[in-house]
Amino acid sequence: MTIGQASARSGVSQRMIRHYERIGLIPPPLRRDSGYRNYDERDLHRLRFIANARDLGFSVAEIGTLLDLWANRGRASAEVKGLALDHIKALDDKIGKLQAMRATLNNLAARCHGDERPDCPILNELAECPSSGDPASR
Amino acid sequence: MTIGQASARSGVSQRMIRHYERIGLIPPPLRRDSGYRNYDERDLHRLRFIANARDLGFSVAEIGTLLDLWANRGRASAEVKGLALDHIKALDDKIGKLQAMRATLNNLAARCHGDERPDCPILNELAECPSSGDPASR
DNA sequence: ATGCACCCTGACATCATGGCAAAGTCAAGG
DNA sequence: CCTTGACTTTGCCATGATGTCAGGGTGCAT
Numbered sequence: 001m002t003i004g005q006a007s008a009r010s011g012v013s014q015r016m017i018r019h020y021e022r023i024g025l026i027p028p029p030l031r032r033d034s035g036y037r038n039y040d041e042r043d044l045h046r047l048r049f050i051a052n053a054r055d056l057g058f059s060v061a062e063i064g065t066l067l068d069l070w071a072n073r074g075r076a077s078a079e080v081k082g083l084a085l086d087h088i089k090a091l092d093d094k095i096g097k098l099q100a101m102r103a104t105l106n107n108l109a110a111r112c113h114g115d116e117r118p119d120c121p122i123l124n125e126l127a128e129c130p131s132s133g134d135p136a137s138r
Numbered sequence: 139m140t141i142g143q144a145s146a147r148s149g150v151s152q153r154m155i156r157h158y159e160r161i162g163l164i165p166p167p168l169r170r171d172s173g174y175r176n177y178d179e180r181d182l183h184r185l186r187f188i189a190n191a192r193d194l195g196f197s198v199a200e201i202g203t204l205l206d207l208w209a210n211r212g213r214a215s216a217e218v219k220g221l222a223l224d225h226i227k228a229l230d231d232k233i234g235k236l237q238a239m240r241a242t243l244n245n246l247a248a249r250c251h252g253d254e255r256p257d258c259p260i261l262n263e264l265a266e267c268p269s270s271g272d273p274a275s276r
Numbered sequence: 277a278t279g280c281a282c283c284c285t286g287a288c289a290t291c292a293t294g295g296c297a298a299a300g301t302c303a304a305g306g
Numbered sequence: 307c308c309t310t311g312a313c314t315t316t317g318c319c320a321t322g323a324t325g326t327c328a329g330g331g332t333g334c335a336t
Contacts, residue, residue, distance in 0.1 A: 004313065011268065014314085015293065034301055036314060045265065052264045057239045060291075070261050080260050081252035084243055091240045095233055101195045102229045105222055114219035122218050123208050126190045127183065130149065142282065152283090153324065172332055174283055198322075283332070289325080301314070306307100 006039040010047035012054075020050065025064055058087060144177040148185035158188065163202055196225060 007014045020026045021037075026046060029037045039047075049070060053063045065083060069075045111121040145152045155175075158164045164184060167175045177185075187208060191201045203221060207213045249259040 002314075013293080015295090018316090019292080032301095034314080036301075048267055049264050052266070052268060054292090055239075055268075056243050056264075057236070066261070066264065069258075070265065073256060075256050075258075076254040077250050077256060077258035077260075078252045078254060080258045081247055081250045084247040084250070084260050088240055088243055088247065091236050091243070095236045095240065098195070098229050098233045098236070101193075102226055102233065105194050105226055105229070109219055109222040109226065112215050112219045112222070114216045116214040116216060118211060118213050118215060120207075120213075120215035120218045122215075122222050123204070126187050126194075126204065127208065128190070129186055130190060130193075140283070151324075153326090156285090157323080170332095172283080174332075192323090278336085280335095281333090284330080286328090288327085290323100292321100294320080296319085297317090299315080302312085304310090306309085 001039050001044070003037045003039070006037075006044055006047060010044055011051040012047045017047065020060075023060065025050065025060060025067070056087070057091060062087065139177045139182070141175045141177065144175075144182055144185060148182055149189040150185045155185065158198075161198065163188070163198060163205070194225070195229060200225065 001009070003014050003017055006012075007017060010017075012020075017026070017037075021028055026043070029039050029043055032038050046067065049067065050063055053066055058066065062083065066080070069080050069083075108122045108125055113119075139147070141152050141155055144150075145155060148155075150158075155164070159166055164181070167177050167181055170176050184205065187205065188201055191204055196204065200221065204218070207218050207221075246260045246263050251257075
């Protein structure tokens with residue numbers, strides 16, 4: 001199948017398929033005489049794996065490791081689980097930071113009357129030195 | 139003050155100060171005869187504003203708008219609040235996506251025994267077609 | 277005047293992705 | 307057989323926010 005078909009059936013854009021090939025995440029497929037990349041079901045399966053892992057937020061490097069583990073029939077599942085748990089921790093970190101931002105901003109927004117008058121606690125707070133101002137929001 | 143001092147006192151790296159200047163977020167400062175950038179308290183104040191906004195996750199484009207509003211003494215606070223609320227919504231979006239990833243992954247990890255045996259539901263699920271497999275986790 | 281810490285510019289890297297352009301290929305219909 | 311339109315190829319540029327390195331100039335204290 002051509003790259004367009006592989007893309008449509010895997011959910012990975014053509015652009016990214018070529019990209020993954022160039023960075024070595026997937027092996028270069030066979031080429032037709034015309035030079036067109038020719039993918040088989042095995043390649044497709046791998047692309048779907050990549051799409052799923054990417055949707056879970058794994059980085060390309062992590063996906064590479066997961067692919068290796070996937071290909072290695074003798075791997076210990078503990079290794080995979082370790083990766084997954086690490087990634088969960090990273091997600092929790094990100095979520096926590098975003099929630100902290102949200103809380104601070106929500107706090108500021110609540111204190112801003114939001115009418116046609118120019119006085120605005122949001123801007124006032126942004127203009128403060130980080131150490132001064134509202135310690136509770138940090 | 140030099141860029142190093144401005145950086146230390148604002149929490150914005152020298153690299154980013156120069157960057158913000160180049161993209162027009164901050165005006166080019168006066169230069170000494172040597173060519174060194176020379177910042178005053180006003181510049182410092184602006185840099186601190188930028189640092190605070192950045193810490194709340196605003197993009198450079200949004201920070202530009204906020205700076206304009208900050209400089210415009212007659213602005214309506216509603217405008218600022220609107221920006222803030224939009225940003226909160228964007229944060230909620232991101233948080234929601236990350237939480238969905240986390241939930242799915244956590245689900246998978248819980249089903250993986252994580253020992254020395256090779257069988258692993260995490261890899262199995264990643265290898266599935268997105269439409270098949272475990273609809274509950276989506 | 278010598279050395280060290282600082283500053284200058286410019287370029288390249290990240291990470292995952294999009295877009296564009298010029299050129300070749302394929303399949304179907306006239 | 308030839309045209310047309312859809313597809314593929316490669317390569318380069320761009321994003322956003324930031325880091326790093328290199329090569330060269332500056333300023334100050336000893």
